[in-house]
Amino acid sequence: MRRETLAAGVLQELHQAGLRVPDDISVIGFDDSIEDMLTPPLSSVGRPLQEMGVVALDLAIATITDPERQSIRFPTHLVQRNSAA
DSSP states (O other), rough: HHHHHHHHHHHHHHHTTTTOTTTTOOOOOOOOSGGGSSSSOOEEEOOOOHHHHHHHHHHHHHHOOOOOOOOOOOOEEEOOSSOOO
């Protein structure tokens, strides 16, 4: 299931349950694709997906010669909209 479908489904189920977003519950998604088209517009955590893919490939290739485990952190940012209090 795609993230967009999941986020839309969560908002719909909360609405059907009589819960008000963000008054009763906050909802935050990831990667900011269709979030501004949902009702209410969904706050989201943005991640640098293209950079993450490039680094993952580089790391996979480097692991062939140096199999030590590595940890990499990427910056994220919050896109605030109307779904989080």
